[in-house]
Amino acid sequence: MDILRQKKDIAQGGFLDDQFLIAMPGMQDENFARAVIYVCAHSEEGAMGIVINRVQPLRFPDLLVQLGVVDEKQAIRLPAPARDLLVRNGGPVDRSRGFVLHSDDYIVDSSLPVSEDICLTATIDILRAISKGSGPRHALMALGYAGWGAGQLEREIVDNGWLTCPASQDMLFDGDIDRKYERLLMSLGIDMAHLSPYAGHA
Known part of the structure; x- marks a missing residue:
């Protein structure tokens, strides 16, 4: 290189x-x-x-409960991809704001294409979809950005x-x-x- x-x-x-x-x-x-x-x-x-490559101590199911996407009982029954999704420390700017980088098999009006196969979505709709098992095949959740x-x-x-x-x-x-x-x-x-x-x- x-x-x-x-x-x-x-x-x-x-x-x-x-x-x-x-x-x-x-x-x-x-x-x-x-x-x-x-x-x-x-x-x-x-x-x-x-x-x-930095992880928050906050678990994704706990974040969903905080945001009112699911209640505590529903959080226990999340599909494995949602239950195991790590919340990254996305950067020092606007640390309370969530972003999801994901594959392009899930797109809503607010999704921004970054490349031919990667999108960025920053609305709660994608969190609901992930919690129901109907979200993108690949996803990365972060709070904050650089x-x-x-x-x-x-x-x-x-x-x-x-x-x-x-x-x-x-x-x-x-x-x-x-x-x-x-x-x-x-x-x-x-x-x-x-x-x-x-x-x-x-």
Whole structure:
């Protein structure tokens, strides 16, 4: 992977929708240390993404009860995919707001397509569908998100804050969250020991 070419492409205005951001070892912001972020939207106005490798202590059935989607008796009888769904810490912005990244076999009017097969839905309808077993085949629930202003993400990438790579459904939705950071680096052929936390300047 040619990281210098990648940085040049970003600096020249390449957008990163449907890509992973992988925090470099020198990341100073504790919110993003060893973070893997799925980029949902990126334009000249800024960027928005969901951290996918941090889990909230809040269980999904408890969240459904808090939101009034189900009562406590119904929460016990949820289908296994809903009962086992983990709630991620999606980022430091608007932590009380929920987002669901999901496969495109479930779409409502409020769903925003991110790629050909991934959508983002932020309404309670999808939570109801998941609770009934009629939701998407693959789903990732998060509270909060990561946001950048115009040009901010591009500067952070050029300054060696992030690696980027195309996202895959397997890596996005699989349940091995604790090792996702290392596995993603390994899939790119990158050895953590060889990653410099400092930006290079020609």
